[in-house]
Amino acid sequence: MIATRDDCLALDTRDSIAHLRDRFVLPAGINYLDGNSLGLLPKSVAPRLKQAIEHEWAQGLIRSWNDAGWYRAPQRVGAKIAKLIGAGAANVIVTDSTSVDLFKVLAAALRLHPGRSKILALNGDFPTDAYIAGGVARFSGARFVRVDANDLIAAIDDDVAIVSLTHVNYKSGLVHDLRALTQAAQAKGALIVWDLSHSTGIMPLSLEADGADFAVGCGYKYLNGGPGAPAYVFVAERHQEKFDHPLNGWLGHADPFAFAGDFAPAQGMDKLLTGTPPILSLLALDAALDAFDGVDMHTVRAKVESLTQTFVELAEERLLRHGFDLISPRAAKMRGGQVSLAHPEGYAIMQALIARGLIGDYRAPDIVRFGFAPLYTRHIDVFDAVAVIDDVMTARAWDTPQFKARKAVT
Amino acid sequence: MIATRDDCLALDTRDSIAHLRDRFVLPAGINYLDGNSLGLLPKSVAPRLKQAIEHEWAQGLIRSWNDAGWYRAPQRVGAKIAKLIGAGAANVIVTDSTSVDLFKVLAAALRLHPGRSKILALNGDFPTDAYIAGGVARFSGARFVRVDANDLIAAIDDDVAIVSLTHVNYKSGLVHDLRALTQAAQAKGALIVWDLSHSTGIMPLSLEADGADFAVGCGYKYLNGGPGAPAYVFVAERHQEKFDHPLNGWLGHADPFAFAGDFAPAQGMDKLLTGTPPILSLLALDAALDAFDGVDMHTVRAKVESLTQTFVELAEERLLRHGFDLISPRAAKMRGGQVSLAHPEGYAIMQALIARGLIGDYRAPDIVRFGFAPLYTRHIDVFDAVAVIDDVMTARAWDTPQFKARKAVT
Numbered sequence: 001m002i003a004t005r006d007d008c009l010a011l012d013t014r015d016s017i018a019h020l021r022d023r024f025v026l027p028a029g030i031n032y033l034d035g036n037s038l039g040l041l042p043k044s045v046a047p048r049l050k051q052a053i054e055h056e057w058a059q060g061l062i063r064s065w066n067d068a069g070w071y072r073a074p075q076r077v078g079a080k081i082a083k084l085i086g087a088g089a090a091n092v093i094v095t096d097s098t099s100v101d102l103f104k105v106l107a108a109a110l111r112l113h114p115g116r117s118k119i120l121a122l123n124g125d126f127p128t129d130a131y132i133a134g135g136v137a138r139f140s141g142a143r144f145v146r147v148d149a150n151d152l153i154a155a156i157d158d159d160v161a162i163v164s165l166t167h168v169n170y171k172s173g174l175v176h177d178l179r180a181l182t183q184a185a186q187a188k189g190a191l192i193v194w195d196l197s198h199s200t201g202i203m204p205l206s207l208e209a210d211g212a213d214f215a216v217g218c219g220y221k222y223l224n225g226g227p228g229a230p231a232y233v234f235v236a237e238r239h240q241e242k243f244d245h246p247l248n249g250w251l252g253h254a255d256p257f258a259f260a261g262d263f264a265p266a267q268g269m270d271k272l273l274t275g276t277p278p279i280l281s282l283l284a285l286d287a288a289l290d291a292f293d294g295v296d297m298h299t300v301r302a303k304v305e306s307l308t309q310t311f312v313e314l315a316e317e318r319l320l321r322h323g324f325d326l327i328s329p330r331a332a333k334m335r336g337g338q339v340s341l342a343h344p345e346g347y348a349i350m351q352a353l354i355a356r357g358l359i360g361d362y363r364a365p366d367i368v369r370f371g372f373a374p375l376y377t378r379h380i381d382v383f384d385a386v387a388v389i390d391d392v393m394t395a396r397a398w399d400t401p402q403f404k405a406r407k408a409v410t
Numbered sequence: 411m412i413a414t415r416d417d418c419l420a421l422d423t424r425d426s427i428a429h430l431r432d433r434f435v436l437p438a439g440i441n442y443l444d445g446n447s448l449g450l451l452p453k454s455v456a457p458r459l460k461q462a463i464e465h466e467w468a469q470g471l472i473r474s475w476n477d478a479g480w481y482r483a484p485q486r487v488g489a490k491i492a493k494l495i496g497a498g499a500a501n502v503i504v505t506d507s508t509s510v511d512l513f514k515v516l517a518a519a520l521r522l523h524p525g526r527s528k529i530l531a532l533n534g535d536f537p538t539d540a541y542i543a544g545g546v547a548r549f550s551g552a553r554f555v556r557v558d559a560n561d562l563i564a565a566i567d568d569d570v571a572i573v574s575l576t577h578v579n580y581k582s583g584l585v586h587d588l589r590a591l592t593q594a595a596q597a598k599g600a601l602i603v604w605d606l607s608h609s610t611g612i613m614p615l616s617l618e619a620d621g622a623d624f625a626v627g628c629g630y631k632y633l634n635g636g637p638g639a640p641a642y643v644f645v646a647e648r649h650q651e652k653f654d655h656p657l658n659g660w661l662g663h664a665d666p667f668a669f670a671g672d673f674a675p676a677q678g679m680d681k682l683l684t685g686t687p688p689i690l691s692l693l694a695l696d697a698a699l700d701a702f703d704g705v706d707m708h709t710v711r712a713k714v715e716s717l718t719q720t721f722v723e724l725a726e727e728r729l730l731r732h733g734f735d736l737i738s739p740r741a742a743k744m745r746g747g748q749v750s751l752a753h754p755e756g757y758a759i760m761q762a763l764i765a766r767g768l769i770g771d772y773r774a775p776d777i778v779r780f781g782f783a784p785l786y787t788r789h790i791d792v793f794d795a796v797a798v799i800d801d802v803m804t805a806r807a808w809d810t811p812q813f814k815a816r817k818a819v820t
Contacts (some may be wrong), residue, residue, distance in 0.1 A: 034472045041468040047688070049463060050456075057636055058435040058451040062444045062769060066817045097685025099659030100510060107549060128660035128685065131673040135656035139517060139550060146671070171669075220686070226467055227480055227689035232619035246545035249509030250538035259774050260710065261533065261556070263541040275507025275538065276630070280459070281688030359472060364669050365798040407552055408482070409475035410668065 009378035019391045021376040033360045035373025037342035040226030048287035079287040081232045086206035093269040098231040101216040105247035106136045111162035127167040156188040168198035168336035173328040179210040202337040204297035223284030249274035305332040307372035314386040322393035338371040358388045418789035433701045445783025449634030490699040496616035503679040509643040511626040514655035523571035535576040539613045566598040574674045580748030583738045589620040592724035612747040614707035635695030651752045655778040659684035715742040717782035719730035732803035748781045762808035768798045
């Protein structure tokens with residue numbers, strides 16, 4: 001049982017990756033537990049962007065597509081992410097947004113499986129994944145079916161072309177068994193795509209060893225690539241040759257600068273490129289990923305479990321009495337990098353916490369969510385957070401018109 | 411007839427928008443005639459990005475989606491571009507790439523016209539437009555048909571749902587009559603989408619007065635938004651309610667932060683958003699567009715015609731004798747912001763020019779292309795460019811193995 005701030009301090013003192021915190025710009029006066037929405041700024045980013053803007057763009061100009069390596073940035077950054085997800089360097093590419101990349105994967109998966117017509121997903125996964133699947137279905141004649149988690153395996157019938165799952169649920173933080181579900185889907189002849197947005201950067205992943213078909217994920221959460229950083233997509237090598245998606249842009253062509261009239265797909269992952277990528281955002285992600293240099297992901301995962309366990313135990317002791325329900329799994333191994341609490345006044349509570357300098361986020365209808373990004377969050381931050389939440393609840397500081405008024409982004 | 415550098419200097423002295431050049435960072439030792447590929451860095455961009463990175467991201471963090479206006483940036487930047495293209499502020503939004511935006515428009519257009527099955531385009535337009543149309547066709551069952559310009563009107567039969575045209579051809583610089591072709595397509599019951607990538611920022615446009623249905627365009631050419639800057643899309647207000655595209659992401663939802671399980675499209679242009687936008691690239695474009703503050707586009711257009719006319723006249727006098735063909739229109743009013751010359755050794759010639767500090771670009775198989783971005787290009791730059799080309803050709807300076815060796819990006 002964690003009881004005191006000194007206990008937390010002792011855990012931080014023994015933390016073998018505590019020094020990684022020095023790789024980030026720390027916000028002044030803030031206890032930031034929202035790295036699962038937007039990661040902190042790595043110190044490597046601002047100098048890289050200054051170089052990109054003032055030298056590569058301003059002086060190098062069009063020559064920088066070759067000379068500064070812009071042209072191969074989607075592949076180069078993809079290779080960095082490949083290391084974090086257990087994929088071959090050439091099997092991951094960075095392009096577009098998670099939503100657009102999922103569209104490409106689902107549309108292609110239906111063509112890999114012409115005899116099957118269903119996309120199967122879970123109720124309660126991040127909505128954009130469902131909206132994209134719905135869009136693919138409406139335009140392709142496929143069917144999009146969602147079931148509850150308990151019914152998933154039974155629902156994989158011989159009309160399911162692809163199962164689309166989120167590895168870590170955005171609300172509860174529940175981690176699915178990637179390997180077991182991949183095998184279950186494939187045993188029934190289906191393909192599977194994993195959305196790793198809430199997984200990559202906080203745990204070891206072994207997509208290829210686990211046999212995954214496809215994966216997508218975003219660059220701005222635990223990868224710290226900056227607001228709206230481009231997304232990544234993985235396609236197992238065995239599917240690349242026949243992978244056929246409809247968003248064929250000039251950079252996905254076998255020879256973009258031939259300006260041929262007809263599309264001929266590039267080899268390998270390059271065919272997943274569409275238009276010209278947003279280089280400044282892409283280079284920010286490129287530089288940000290250096291925060292993972294030399295980092296052992298098993299150590300990272302152990303720290304995540306320790307941080308979330310500390311929060312859960314303190315929450316049980318001090319917060320549940322205020323009317324919160326713990327909706328994240330109690331078993332540390334079942335949790336991602338976040339812990340979520342439900343409370344009917346969740347929205348106003350989060351506003352009051354932010355006003356006190358504790359930043360988590362709110363997810364409708366009633367969830368306050370705290371993310372414990374392992375590269376820069378300390379156990380004492382966890383302790384201090386619980387103390388602030390306890391204070392705010394005890395004083396009913398959330399119960400004001402100011403904190404109840406909704407903002408555009410919540 | 412322009413004959414001397416002093417004549418060019420006199421034209422620059424009389425140029426009422428010559429001062430706009432001060433809004434850009436000028437590359438050292440370079441005569442840059444490639445603003446039609448990647449515009450110069452506006453001085454407003456570096457401070458804006460520094461603010462975005464070091465304050466809004468590093469310190470504001472997730473709060474900046476509200477507090478720094480990130481959340482409405484696609485609409486805000488769209489409104490700036492709307493002014494340049496003759497559209498209502500609410501009818502343009504910035505999102506994704508030109509290719510992805512064209513995909514949305516073509517897919518939606520086919521649904522607006524369920525009785526018609528063809529996408530019609532021209533041979534020789536920028537290939538990505540054709541690749542995207544081909545992708546839409548392959549996945550929707552529609553047909554994609556291309557014809558030569560002379561056959562366009564006759565080809566608009568009663569099975570054509572949408573005509574997809576590039577306003578200014580990327581190779582020749584030929585400007586199509588946007589109003590006349592829009593009316594011709596619509597008279598035959600078709601919709602029309604214009605790719606304005608080579609138009610916006612160098613001429614007045616009046617999309618709404620001309621009755622256009624849709625338009626797309628890129629942010630990194632004459633808009634100077636930086637490498638791979640996000641693209642914009644226009645949908646005529648009359649089509650917005652029924653506009654139904656398949657790339658439905660969470661930001662296109664009527665209430666993104668309700669995290670509803672089913673997609674309900676946002677009103678107006680917001681439904682064209684898909685995933686989270688690359689904010690750093692988007693804010694660079696936002697700041698870059700301030701270079702157009704207070705600029706009269708008729709004056710800009712007159713300067714473009716004067717610059718390109720100067721180049722054409724000098725080229726006729728000094729360059730055609732070296733074996734170049736002028737493939738841009740001789741009538742200034744028919745040209746966009748570029749002049750293109752064809753030469754069998756075009757690739758090596760352009761490399762030799764770049765080595766001499768004159769940057770244009772090469773387009774396969776044999777075109778050297780010079781862009782005259784009117785906000786910062788001077789008549790003396792035109793004169794000096796022709797002098798360098800003349801020199802390089804006279805000395806056969808291009809005829810070396812070094813200049814003939816191909817690079818990844820040409």
